[in-house]
Amino acid sequence: MANLTVKNLHVRVDDESEHKEILKGVNLSMNSGEIHAIMGPNGTGKSTLSETIMGNPRYTITEGDIILNGESLLGKPVDERARAGLFLGMQYPAEIMGVTNAEFMRSAINARRPEDNPISVRAFIKELDKNLEILDMNEKMAERYLNQGFSGGEKKRNEILQLLMIKPTFAILDEIDSGLDIDAMKVVAKGVNSMRSDDFGALIITHYERLLDYITPDVVHVMMGGKVVKSGNASLATKLEDEGYAGLRDELGLDVKLTDEE
Amino acid sequence: MKKQPFTTAADLKAFSQAHHETAAMTAIRMTALQQYLDLPLAEFPKINYRRWLLDEGQPFVANNTSVVAQQPITVNVDQQGTKPATIKLSAEAQATGVVVLDFFTAQAQYPELFAKYYMTLALPKSAHQLAAYHAASVNSGVFIYVPQNVKLTEPLTLNFQQDTTTGQTYVHHVLLVAGEDSDLTILESRQSDDEQVISGNIVEELILEQGAHVHFTAIDRIQTVAYLARRAYLMKNARLDWALGLMNDGDILSDFNTDLVGEGSHTEFKAVAIATGSQSQGVTTRITNYGQHTEGNILQHGVILSDATLIFNGIGHIVRGARDSDAQQENRVLMLSRTARGDANPILLIDENDVRAGHAASVGRVDQSQMYYLMSRGLSKDVAERLVIRGFLGSVLAEIPSAEARDALKRTIERKLIDGQKHRDSAE
Ligand SMILES: Nc1ncnc2c1ncn2[C@@H]1O[C@H](COP(=O)(O)OP(=O)(O)O)[C@@H](O)[C@H]1O
Ligand SMILES: [Mg+2]
Numbered sequence: 001m002a003n004l005t006v007k008n009l010h011v012r013v014d015d016e017s018e019h020k021e022i023l024k025g026v027n028l029s030m031n032s033g034e035i036h037a038i039m040g041p042n043g044t045g046k047s048t049l050s051e052t053i054m055g056n057p058r059y060t061i062t063e064g065d066i067i068l069n070g071e072s073l074l075g076k077p078v079d080e081r082a083r084a085g086l087f088l089g090m091q092y093p094a095e096i097m098g099v100t101n102a103e104f105m106r107s108a109i110n111a112r113r114p115e116d117n118p119i120s121v122r123a124f125i126k127e128l129d130k131n132l133e134i135l136d137m138n139e140k141m142a143e144r145y146l147n148q149g150f151s152g153g154e155k156k157r158n159e160i161l162q163l164l165m166i167k168p169t170f171a172i173l174d175e176i177d178s179g180l181d182i183d184a185m186k187v188v189a190k191g192v193n194s195m196r197s198d199d200f201g202a203l204i205i206t207h208y209e210r211l212l213d214y215i216t217p218d219v220v221h222v223m224m225g226g227k228v229v230k231s232g233n234a235s236l237a238t239k240l241e242d243e244g245y246a247g248l249r250d251e252l253g254l255d256v257k258l259t260d261e262e
Numbered sequence: 263m264k265k266q267p268f269t270t271a272a273d274l275k276a277f278s279q280a281h282h283e284t285a286a287m288t289a290i291r292m293t294a295l296q297q298y299l300d301l302p303l304a305e306f307p308k309i310n311y312r313r314w315l316l317d318e319g320q321p322f323v324a325n326n327t328s329v330v331a332q333q334p335i336t337v338n339v340d341q342q343g344t345k346p347a348t349i350k351l352s353a354e355a356q357a358t359g360v361v362v363l364d365f366f367t368a369q370a371q372y373p374e375l376f377a378k379y380y381m382t383l384a385l386p387k388s389a390h391q392l393a394a395y396h397a398a399s400v401n402s403g404v405f406i407y408v409p410q411n412v413k414l415t416e417p418l419t420l421n422f423q424q425d426t427t428t429g430q431t432y433v434h435h436v437l438l439v440a441g442e443d444s445d446l447t448i449l450e451s452r453q454s455d456d457e458q459v460i461s462g463n464i465v466e467e468l469i470l471e472q473g474a475h476v477h478f479t480a481i482d483r484i485q486t487v488a489y490l491a492r493r494a495y496l497m498k499n500a501r502l503d504w505a506l507g508l509m510n511d512g513d514i515l516s517d518f519n520t521d522l523v524g525e526g527s528h529t530e531f532k533a534v535a536i537a538t539g540s541q542s543q544g545v546t547t548r549i550t551n552y553g554q555h556t557e558g559n560i561l562q563h564g565v566i567l568s569d570a571t572l573i574f575n576g577i578g579h580i581v582r583g584a585r586d587s588d589a590q591q592e593n594r595v596l597m598l599s600r601t602a603r604g605d606a607n608p609i610l611l612i613d614e615n616d617v618r619a620g621h622a623a624s625v626g627r628v629d630q631s632q633m634y635y636l637m638s639r640g641l642s643k644d645v646a647e648r649l650v651i652r653g654f655l656g657s658v659l660a661e662i663p664s665a666e667a668r669d670a671l672k673r674t675i676e677r678k679l680i681d682g683q684k685h686r687d688s689a690e
Binding site for chain 1: 629631632634635636637638639640641642643645646649650652653654655656657
């Protein structure tokens with residue numbers, strides 16, 4: 001069983017003008033075999049948390065630790081963390097001209113294999129076809145340049161396709177549902193659910209409860225003001241849906257300004 | 263370049279006679295030698311090559327023939343150093359009257375074509391010192407003539423290898439005449455060893471007669487110092503597509519010039535370059551629209567590692583009277599180390615109103631958000647960087663018509679990048 005733990009994480013982002021602390025002591029622990037969800041209002045630091053776990057150099061950790069299977073990830077570059085088993089489905093994936101999707105995914109798979117034993121073309125194509133079908137994606141998507149000119153929905157699906165191809169131990173999916181219609185969201189959920197196993201864990205970040213109707217979480221965390229303020233089971237998501245973030249904030253007596261508030 | 267002549271009139275004459283040259287050719291040499299010191303240096307913006315050893319080596323040495331086996335294609339030319347070319351013509355090529363000859367044989371057999379096209383239009387022999395040096399001391403080359411209306415389905419492959427161990431300068435000439443309405447594809451490969459610093463002075467002249475279509479791919483892997491001119495002259499409605507991979511390791515002064523003389527002529531120029539180690543590559547690509555309704559587009563993408571230098575000049579010149587013409591260009595350079603030096607320098611010279619012209623240029627670094635994205639999937643920094651670069655250089659790869667040549671360029675790019683990264687990473 002694998003474990004990912006975030007301990008008292010404080011993170012700062014270095015803007016041109018200001019150094020502001022975004023995460024103010026996040027605690028979180030999850031095992032493989034589990035699906036966790038993080039919900040929270042806009043601007044509360046959900047993307048900051050996921051990017052920091054992955055190792056985006058734009059974020060600076062000022063305190064705390066991120067631990068994968070007992071080993072600290074601090075100081076490890078993003079590619080090492082990826083090969084150690086982390087995956088981040090990004091809110092805004094980069095577009096790369098001239099590199100095909102298929103070529104990229106093959107390089108990613110081979111990065112996890114010994115140099116003298118790359119995946120065979122046949123095995124790769126078989127796996128690719130299977131996953132394209134799960135995600136109801138056209139074969140042509142594999143030959144297109146990486147995210148180049150993809151619609152918002154296509155980019156999200158493509159993130160999930162990479163997830164299915166790379167098969168990480170822990171996947172963090174940052175607002176993978178944003179901008180998707182209900183059918184597309186069902187497809188994405190189907191992709192994630194197909195990964196469910198004792199060797200896989202996911203941290204699903206979402207603003208709305210809707211996605212969690214299709215991917216049932218084992219644990220739900222609510223983040224506000226740069227911290228996890230409450231954790232519970234799947235019913236917490238439903239409760240939030242009914243009462244809103246403001247309701248929960250007031251119930252907990254927190255002094256947090258919600259950006260969505262007028 | 264040195265300030266004294268590189269040979270004597272007597273030696274030059276003896277060399278010409280030993281090769282049984284025509285009187286016309288001997289005269290060209292003698293005049294060029296006389297003019298050499300008085301001619302100006304060739305000028306290329308932002309490229310200072312005055313201290314390069316562009317005339318290093320002995321001009322004239324006797325040589326032997328050699329034969330290299332090759333798989334059959336339309337035409338295959340192999341030329342080792344300054345030895346006579348080994349030429350194979352397929353049945354198709356022979357039946358259609360295609361002529362491919364060693365430079366020395368050709369001038370006697372095709373004196374009219376030489377008189378008309380040899381260093382007259384595409385690169386006039388008195389254009390500058392480098393041209394005169396070439397005209398005086400050319401010591402190897404090939405001549406290709408594709409007659410009117412001949413459409414070749416398979417490419418002509420040209421393999422040229424400079425041999426520096428002989429100590430002899432490499433003054434190599436290619437004269438290609440594509441007859442009216444002919445259609446052909448050239449796949450050229452240029453290489454050299456790096457045993458000694460022996461200069462190359464290479465001039466390729468492409469003459470496209472009315473309605474001729476030529477697709478010209480070249481992969482250059484020159485490891486010594488060279489002036490490399492590819493100069494084309496297009497008549498009415500001719501069309502020339504360039505796809506060049508500048509994968510040299512030496513100091514190379516590239517002079518790529520296309521004159522759109524005939525009405526309706528059109529060229530698409532695409533080149534990619536990688537500069538590594540401490541080499542300098544100065545690339546000047548000029549297209550001049552002389553005729554009406556002519557179109558010339560330049561796309562140059564380059565990558566620089568270590569302390570190498572790469573300069574792209576793109577010159578689009580539309581002369582007065584070239585109405586309804588088009589000149590567009592894009593020059594981009596990526597720098598992959600702190601000590602790399604590069605420039606992307608577009609120059610538009612427009613002397614006519616009724617035209618369309620534009621340019622884009624950039625000198626930058628690899629996009630960090632792209633690198634982060636690729637690395638977040640487990641690719642190491644070097645692999646991610648090579649992927650981004652391969653994408654950046656993809657425009658020329660896509661343009662190469664033969665899968666074999668495409669793969670060859672892909673492999674060369676990969677190898678040169680890996681070498682460059684190793685060199686850079688160990689220095690940093
Ligand atoms: N790269 C960045 N530069 C400057 N500010 C940032 C950056 N990333 C996030 N922030 C700021 O940090 C706060 C949290 O943002 P984010 O983590 O994106 O929240 P969420 O994903 O919960 O909406 C916001 O105020 C946002 O403006
Ligand atoms: Mg976010």
